[in-house]
Amino acid sequence: MISKEQIKYIRSLHRKKFRDINQQFIIEGPKMIAEAIRYAPESLIQIYGTETVDERLPEHALFEEIDNKALGQISTLKHPQKQVAICSYLPNVSTRPDFYIALDTIQDPGNLGTILRLASWFGVEHIIASKETVDCYNPKVVQASMGAIFNVNIEYVELKEAFENTELPIYGSLLEGENIYEKQISKKGILVMGNEGNGISEELLSFITDPVTIPQFGKGESLNVAMAAAVLLSEFSRPR
């Protein structure tokens, strides 16, 4: 059973304001819950589901069976996926590694989720993001990340400040940059990805030490930011 109060509380977590107040967010479906158990078991607090979870739950995590109607009420999905779980915010990590990504105002939740998933795949453990970037605990971001939210740190900062205080080369994806396939790239640095419509913002451009570009082989007008991230992260990871 789930009380009306609990339903109301979980629904409040659909909104950033209440997530921030309570330092909690939600995840949905067996796959996401499995990823939470695998990578961040301590953050998993309570699961509500029409079916129990296959994996063994961490000791502190509670499971409560609910019916389809209640699931529909607490889910953000059109087609809810068996379970909704409450997680606590993940620890803030501010130690930055030698290679990380900086996101300048990525606004689409699907793009941020996809970039998290790519970062995880290519072994990038840290992302810094401008404060105008979409909230990483937004349910659409969390779902699109396919669990990567649990193994990539994301830190919301003033990018200008971060760039002023680093010795690392700063790679920026720009139209008029150097051909990424020909450029000598190091495995240390910051890869800046700009906003979907406007690219990297004016005030940050002067910090880019290494502008790079993905050459166009055909006719397309542009690649979107997540596709560009896929190609660039592949280039930074592949042996050369």
Place this chain on the structure above:
Amino acid sequence: MISKEQIKYIRSLHRKKFRDINQQFIIEGPKMIAEAIRYAPESLIQIYGTETVDERLPEHALFEEIDNKALGQISTLKHPQKQVAICSYLPNVSTRPDFYIALDTIQDPGNLGTILRLASWFGVEHIIASKETVDCYNPKVVQASMGAIFNVNIEYVELKEAFENTELPIYGSLLEGENIYEKQISKKGILVMGNEGNGISEELLSFITDPVTIPQFGKGESLNVAMAAAVLLSEFSRPR
């Protein structure tokens, strides 16, 4: 002015059945219309808009001014973008080049649109797709393609038959394939991308002459099909 009958007709084009009967589909917004004018002017039949089009229209194409209410009625978008245009189906091209993509039951319209956009960028002019693949004239595919629908041919075929009748190497993105960064790849071949959930179907696996895989550098569980396409097309395009 737009008549009730015209509104009804355009709304019927939201559905595959009526698109196929009439051999027409719709595109939305100034950007898509500009791409149609640029790459397939002959297919552009009629534009309905709350604002006129900036580019010069092909002579045969008609423009009709409509109000916001009518635009909302004919649009498939939550936030309509000034114009909706009717286009005729693009010519069927069945001459396949030396390098092309084969899609085995891609079901998500956003993924197909993104793959079209990537193909266009990387200069892949031809795609063959299984008959279970989402319709390329689905409005979500068309919009996600950002105009690439006009410069990439897509042909719906029996993949098995196509693979039986080719001498080209057939590259398949598989979990246990050869590391794409290390493999000798030619610029001729067919790159097969499999279904979102199930990968390449059983009956096609035996045709794959060159299984390839994108190695995982981090922790992520998988890359989605569009992201994998981005990385693989980049590898097939880049100088080695």
